[in-house]
Amino acid sequence: MVKESDLLFAASDVIPMFPTLVWKVQLKRELHTAIDAKILAAIESMGREESELGPGQGWQSDQNLHEREEFQDLVACVDKVAKSALRFWRIGDNAIELTGCWANVLGKGAAHRLHNHPNNFLSGVYYVRTEPGADTINFHDPRNQTGIIRPPVLELTAENTDQVVVSVKNGTLLLFPAYLQHCVDANSSEKERVSVSFNLMFSSFTENFSKPLW
Numbered sequence: 001m002v003k004e005s006d007l008l009f010a011a012s013d014v015i016p017m018f019p020t021l022v023w024k025v026q027l028k029r030e031l032h033t034a035i036d037a038k039i040l041a042a043i044e045s046m047g048r049e050e051s052e053l054g055p056g057q058g059w060q061s062d063q064n065l066h067e068r069e070e071f072q073d074l075v076a077c078v079d080k081v082a083k084s085a086l087r088f089w090r091i092g093d094n095a096i097e098l099t100g101c102w103a104n105v106l107g108k109g110a111a112h113r114l115h116n117h118p119n120n121f122l123s124g125v126y127y128v129r130t131e132p133g134a135d136t137i138n139f140h141d142p143r144n145q146t147g148i149i150r151p152p153v154l155e156l157t158a159e160n161t162d163q164v165v166v167s168v169k170n171g172t173l174l175l176f177p178a179y180l181q182h183c184v185d186a187n188s189s190e191k192e193r194v195s196v197s198f199n200l201m202f203s204s205f206t207e208n209f210s211k212p213l214w
Contacts, residue, residue: 032171053107066101112184120199133188
């Protein structure tokens with residue numbers, strides 16, 4: 001009988017495969033303070049039906065905010081982070097552009113259900129106003145098949161969890177694959193949570209990327 005202590009391996013390794021990456025960038029205070037002021041003023045000028053949201057209520061703007069002058073500083077930051085991500089992935093064509101950009105306002109008790117952003121390559125969110133109790137976002141394991149068997153674990157780790165909670169604050173910018181499902185817990189603070197979401201896609205997708213690879 002072979003004893004456990006007698007087992008000798010010539011080599012052993014754990015190989016990480018197919019990672020899902022989320023970029024988290026914190027803008028400098030002087031930069032995000034100026035950006036936040038412009039965004040908040042723009043939201044107020046959009047004519048929200050109610051000055052304050054009721055319990056459990058949320059509000060979203062139109063999806064063309066990236067075309068407005070007040071959002072150009074944020075657009076420049078998003079473009080810089082997106083191009084950095086493409087370089088990390090060694091993707092040669094970095095001609096990528098915003099396809100949609102919209103503001104989200106969540107009143108006390110309001111949440112955002114689990115979802116992803118189809119027909120885009122990247123998605124992201126920028127945080128304008130956060131408070132304790134309204135300063136996280138939840139990302140869920142995109143590998144649906146892993147939910148077939150869920151054995152008990154001794155300790156939650158990055159390797160065995162099916163959900164990652166990311167803490168954010170004013171001036172935080174997140175960028176992630178558009179397929180990655182995410183949701184927002186109910187706002188438990190007394191103030192409205194304000195963020196700006198966006199999608200990005202390759203500018204020349206139909207010309208260069210949509211052709212068959214075989």
